[in-house]
Amino acid sequence: MITTDICIIGAGPVGLFAVFEAGLLKMRCHLIDALPLVGGQLSEIYPQKPIYDIPGAPGIIAEDLIKNLLLQIEEFKPGFTLGERVEELDRQQDGSYIVKTNEATEVHCQVVVIAAGLGSFEPRKPAVERLEHFEGKGVHYMVKRPEQFRNQKIVLAGGGDSALDWTIFLADIAQRVTLVHRGETFRGAPDSAAKVFELAEAGKIDLILQSQVNSLGGNGVLKEVSVLGNDKSLTSIPTDSFIPLFGLSPKLGPISDWNLGVEKSAVVVDTVDYSTNVERIYAIGDINTYPGKLKLILCGFHEAAIMMQSAFKYVYPDQKLSFKYTTVNGVNAF
Amino acid sequence: MINITVKDPDGHSQLLDVPTDIGLNLMEVLKAYEYDILATCGGMGLCATCHIEVLRGAENLPECNDNELDTLDTLPDADVNSRLACQIRPGENMDGLVIKLKNLQET
Missing domain, CATH: 3.50.50.60 (FAD/NAD(P)-binding domain)
Incomplete structure (x- = not known):
């Protein structure tokens, strides 16, 4: 059994950046993705396409963005389980979760973050x-x-x-x-x-x-x-x-069985903290929906930052969260 | 404004009013009419989730470029009448087009 603070389902750009935001708050992450590589759509569908609306990275090539994100989160030493699809979220008595994949990998975590884009890529x-x-x-x-x-x-x-x-x-x-x-x-x-x-x-x-x-x-x-x-x-x-x-085509798959609010193949969240209707389960990036939702990578980055602040209370129930800028504190590696 | 007939995989048929002057491609038009097209790649012609079969009026469409043909080649159910809706920009000469949607979103 893998033990971590936060289990992130989906290793696309938003899931990867979520590791950084968690790391700033000293929360460890493990990512699971159905694809055998990280990057989600950016790696699978358009690795060579330029993306023009990433702040501060004009016209960045999709696969370069993924490389940069991996570099950015390296210090927080995330774990990866690739090529496996999450099938089940098993809630424990203390509120924590055991996340189970189709290949029987189990990840014990305090918080589950669904950053699954359009679902898991399945072969046509x-x-x-x-x-x-x-x-x-x-x-x-x-x-x-x-x-x-x-x-x-x-x-x-x-x-x-x-x-x-x-x-x-x-x-x-x-x-x-x-x-x-x-x-x-x-x-x-x-x-x-x-x-x-x-x-x-x-x-x-x-x-x-x-x-x-x-x-x-x-x-x-x-x-x-x-x-x-x-x-x-x-x-x-x-x-x-x-x-x-x-080729591969994304399917929502088992996510629709997890008793979450789902609307038009997207998970309904509260924009206060991008939490779902189930405690300790959050959804960020293209997989979620709320009034005014825009399916943009940059919006997913924002959602990841807000969401991790909210998740802190489950990982460190006895601590008070104090917000600090990276310019003041730097990034403290694990 | 032109008319395009759309048949969904269940056999239902609908006649759509399609504006030609607001810069939408056919995939975006179909989404605007609430057809459940995934459009994973957002219109780059790479994901093939807006695969359509042209039943009538194919001669009025611009030819496929290499990128579109390449993507269609990866599909198990494409044939000579297959197109990607995102690569078609409705024009006045396409009035009366009849298309069939090949795959709507499955969950």
């Missing part, structure tokens, strides 16, 4: 017959450990960068790689696309264009995929693993 699932039946039995939506595919026959589906990149990478590891793509060309990353065509021509991979995987077969474990061509032809390919790579 293509319409393939019996897809969910074979989840964990040959169907993977992500390549976490490439080694697990060594000497396997694998089929990848998709036409984006990640489908191309993993096809190239796994060509050297798997026994046989087949890439199935709906279109006849690849738009993204021309270099990767050229490499994939090269591998196909050299006979190192099988490339099936203008086709889609339409059903899966096997008895208990995946044995074959069937591929439907745009010309209605049907081909069966023996396979050990099927890896559909169609």
Whole structure:
């Protein structure tokens, strides 16, 4: 069990900055994110885009903002659990919480902060017959450990960068790689696309264009995929693993089960301190809603500062909070 | 002002009055009409949550740029009539457009 003062769900820009505001008040944080990397949307969707409305950082590139935030909070030594989704908030008798993830990680904390943006990023699932039946039995939506595919026959589906990149990478590891793509060309990353065509021509991979995987077969474990061509032809390919790579899309997910006030997929908060209707649970950033809400990173930063002042009383019930400027006190590392 | 017919995934159809002079893209128009589009990326053409299928009037739309095609390529259910609503700015020549929303927000 991980023990901390504040458990922050979501490691996007607002969750990261919340660590700083907590640190100023000597409160320790642990962050959990469903993505395998920090930064949330900024890392997953638009790492190379400039952001123009961060005060004092004009036109900063999204991934640079995340790097800077990590630097800013380094001294407060936050803990991270990445690639896991929070499923349950278990309230203890003394009011504290145990936060539980889908991989059975448990974090004991005094305060829970939901900074989950638009929810957790989940893989997009293509319409393939019996897809969910074979989840964990040959169907993977992500390549976490490439080694697990060594000497396997694998089929990848998709036409984006990640489908191309993993096809190239796994060509050297798997026994046989087949890439199935709906279109006849690849738009993204021309270099990767050229490499994939090269591998196909050299006979190192099988490339099936203008086709889609339409059903899966096997008895208990995946044995074959069937591929439907745009010309209605049907081909069966023996396979050990099927890896559909169609990007990620955010879903509110379990947050809707936590008895919080939810309006249009956002958590209702009191603007006095961005608390929810449940004591010790706060919501900041894009995930919350209140009259006049603006979904801006800078508003999330403000919310984090206010919110941590309010959370102080749960972490240090016997102390009086005195407000101090960083210019006067500096930043005192843990 | 033009008219655009919008079919939602449940099969309901609605005729919308769409202004062409206030600088909104089609995704923003649809959101203004309270369609539950996530629009994660806010209109950069990167998240594909405003994926639509053009049923009529595709010839009056400007062609997809590489960025839009690239994003559409990542979707499991895109086809030749697929577009991203955020990349379409309604113009007078788009009167009578018929579109189908591909994925509304799921929770």
